[in-house]
Amino acid sequence: MLKRILNISLAYVGVVIGAGLSSGQDLMQYFVSFGKWGIIGTIVLGIISVVFGKIIITLGSYFRSNDHSEVLSQIAGPITNKILDIALIVSCFVVGLVMIAGAGSNLNQQFGLPFWAGGLLCATLIIIVSFLDFEKITGVLGIFTPIVFIMIIIIAVHTFTNRSFDFDELEAISATIPSPMPNVWISLLNYFALAVMTAVPMAFVLGGSIMRIGVAEKSGILGGLGVSIIITVVTCVLYANVKLASTVDMPMLAIAEQIHPIFSLIYAFVIYGLIFNTAFSLFYALAKRFSSDNPKRFYPILIGTVVIGYALSFMGFKELVSIMYPILGYIGFVMLAILTIAWIKEKSNIKGEKFLRRKMIRLITKKYDDNQDYTIKDKEKFHQLGEDSIVDTQSIKSDIKDLVKEKFNDDTR
Incomplete structure (x- = not known):
């Protein structure tokens, strides 16, 4: 269970901290441009991140979603659902192509490779990895997160050890950085709303892969905490090195x-991995959305959108961040409101579903445990609980049986 929590939380962090955060470009525009107040803003943002990390992953688990539309159709009215669905589709595609552009900028700045080469490699990897099974995909998404966390801590220690800072100079330089936001409070809300818009599609899918709601809650909290720590530390480092x-x-x-130079080389590869994480998650979620009623269309849609995204990525990374991110962030305000309302309305139902699934797991465990008797009464109770679940009866029963069988198979190996 602990391994599952870590895998999901690391994957969630990997989805959220893409090219902008790990490279520092969006934090420069959203927070460093406001100087010391920007650092305070990231601390507030961190608290919000933990709360919504739990909400998003848990809602995905509660509804057992395969794509974001399955959750939105349950928590939003028809008109709002349609607006947010379209906004998320646009967000997935736009931020996905921004990530591909970031891949080009990354290898261009570090190795002097042509811009087109880095983007092409990223686009190719997205298509290749999409052919793996979902458990392996989750592992791929989380693999770079602990590495970047360690490397950011090393950069922070190097930055703040045995150095003095002229804060007046830092404030003066920070003030010259153009920001798309009028003040730090709108900036932090816009930034987080943007993060939600980019993270929600894949986060719902990650949550939907978790049967145990308690595991989803812990995964969301841990993932949100990881995001908040990285955002705050990176902003402090950027502020100290703003010149x-x-x-x-x-x-x-x-x-x-x-x-x-060697550290820089490794960091360049790690950033590239995080860029890939976010790009893959967005295009994967987009293809899932459009192929939900016909799984055979998944790969043609994914390949087609990745190819188009690569072609449009030549608009430039920095320019795309400054133009598209604020627009998507403002749209994200609606998403934050819907998620908050849904959490308040569904909180008691989620708690009930959480205990219902626990009972189903305990009951069906008897069937596969040689030391326990699985009676007709147990079978009837298991079926009744399945009917009471918010998830389709046959689906929840089948998934719980598979979960328990897998556990017993693992224990006997």
């Missing part, structure tokens, strides 16, 4: 170069 960071597309990569 250098304000002059490049990939500021964290430029700061890493000050430590050691």
Whole structure:
């Protein structure tokens, strides 16, 4: 169970911290541009991130969603559902192509490779990895998260050890950084709303892969905490190095170069991995959405959208961040409101479903445990609980049986 929580939480962090956050570009525009107040803003953002991390993953588990529309259709009215569905589709595609652009910028800045080469490699990897089974995909999404966390801590220690800072100079340089936001409070809300818009499609799918709601809750909290720590630490590092960071597309990569060339090389690959994580999650969720009624269309849709995204990525990474992110963030305000209302309305039902699934798991465990008797009464109770579940009766019964059988198979190996 602990392994499952870690896998999902790391995958969630990997989905959220894409090219902008791990490279530092969006944090420069959203927070560092406001100086010390921007750092305070990231702390507030961190608290919000933990709360909504739990909400998003848990709602996905509660509704056992395969794509975001399955959750939205349950928590929003028909008109709002349609608006948010369209907004998420646009968000997946736009931020996906921004990630591909970030892949091009990353390898261009570090290795001098042509912009088109880095983007093409990222697009190709998205298509290849999509052919793996979902458990392996979850592992791929989370693999770079602990690495980038360690590397960011190393950068932070290097930045703040045995150095003094002229805060007046840092404030003055920060003030020259253009920001798409009028003040830090709107900035933090817009940034988080954007993060939700980009994370929700895949986060619902991640949550939908979890049967135990308690596991989903813990995964969301841990994932949200990971995101909040990384955002705050990276913003502090960027602020302390703002003179250098304000002059490049990939500021964290430029700061890493000050430590050691080999460290910088590794960090470039890690950023590239995180760019891929987010890009893959967005295009994967987009293809899932459009193929929900016909799974055979999944791969043609995914390949087609990735190819179009790659073609449009030549608009440029920095420019795309400054233009598209604020627009999507404002649309995300509606999503935050809907998620909050849904959580308040469904909280007692989620708690009931949580205990219902526990009872079903305990009952069906008797069937596969040689030391227990699975009676006719147990079978009838199991079926009745399945009918009481918010999920389709046959689906919930089948999934719980598979979960328990898998556990027994693992125990006997």
